[in-house]
Amino acid sequence: MPTYKVNVKWGKEKFSDVDCNTDEPPIVLKAQLFALSGVQPERQKVMMKGAVLKDDEWGKVKLKDGATLLMMGTADELPQEPVEKTVFMEDMSEEQLATALEIPSGLTNLGNTCYMNATIQCLRSIPELTDALKKYKGDITMGGVISPADSITAAMRDLCVSVEKSGSAIPPIIFLQVLHMAYPQFAEKSEHGGYAQQDANECWTEIVRCLQQKVKMPAVEGTEGGATSSASFIDKYMGIDSEVTLQCQEAENEPPTKSIEKLYQLSCFIEKEVKYMHSGLRNRLEESITKHSPALERDALYKKSSKISRLPGYLAIQFVRFYYKEKDNINAKILKDVKFPLSLDTYELCTPELQERLATARDKFKEREDRDAEKMQKAKEAGKTLPVKKKETEETEPFEFENDPGSNNSGYYELNAVLTHKGRSSSSGHYVAWVKRKGDEWFMYDDDHVTPVTSEDVLKLSGGGDWHCAYVLLYGPRVLVKQDDSEETPMES
Structure with missing residues (x-):
């Protein structure tokens, strides 16, 4: 050489x-x-x-x-010393680290206000809600006669805007003041003089009730029976219609009665045999109650049957973990481990009529899954792998029925947020929000401390001990992304 x-x-x-x-x-x-x-x-x-x-x-x-x-030849100029000194992650402050990792803003705990902070962060995970709030024109009334719905809605709007713009934790002072004025029970003081801990689901219920009155859907021209400027956003995106049938068990000649109940969350009662959330929900479809019988002119035993006749885009489910313990005069907590899924199918909870309407969208999901499975099988048999799809638009199929904006047209849901409680009673302990950003990316909102977590961490919140237990779950619609129908060419393994 x-x-x-x-x-x-x-x-x-x-x-x-x-x-x-x-x-x-x-x-x-x-x-x-x-x-x-x-x-x-x-x-x-x-x-x-x-x-x-x-x-x-x-x-x-x-x-x-x-x-x-x-x-x-001329050499390149030597690189200049950076104007700003390089800061390593281990040397960063919490604020610098949050900015570098694109961590969203938390909410400052103002003294046992974690129940409120966790509720707000979970509700903020509904993008359509934050968009609708920005269009609300009402004002906060701090003096004189307060309008709870107006003030809570305006304060929620202002807080959501502040959190989006800020790179650091926000103290929700105005929202807390408005909440206390509108609902004095949340301003109760503890024996130590500070604010007492409150039940997060009660806070959730009151906030949603206020938003239900004031946040409206945008007007949609030509939508049959759909949203108008007077339609409630919460009714459309979080409202559940439940078809209830009551049949007297002691008077066969008494005809059954049917009615529609409007709900804004489903309840999962944690009974002895319940190990999975779906079982807890299904058990509530058939129950026995006692009520006055017109035929017998006395109280009698009735069978109450419930089926969902309308699914919302966002489905809230409460785990009924607290019960009143008379001996200790507290709302004691059921720590039982109840598993919940990342993907939820509500088909069997629905009326036959709704099931028939859900079939069209469900068939589309099935066709996509079958097609993807077939491609993977062919590639496997050929000893090849499918390439990562480079050209797939972000355009999605509608998740709502054409004549019912805000509904769910498939019965399929993906877990969007979890509100958890750690402790032994609703009047003590600590509340935290766990919110999904995308894929397997989640954030734990522990007041002003926001930490990246994974779906595996979230699934550990099912209970069974003193760790955080799921209390309220928020499911969002499973969406079908439109694909380019051109065939992918398998690559050599």
């Missing part, structure tokens, strides 16, 4: 004994010269006895040991 030791003269500098292998193209030598001089190869002009060295061939340049080459 013809390797020579050559000298290279560059201005006032000289590089001695530079290895030069003529079996390799000249660009290799130029790369060595770049390392020595800082002159980029494309800016180098290397000559020997008038012959200019090319990049890919030696041409007329004949080398030998001790030969001298002449190089011309």
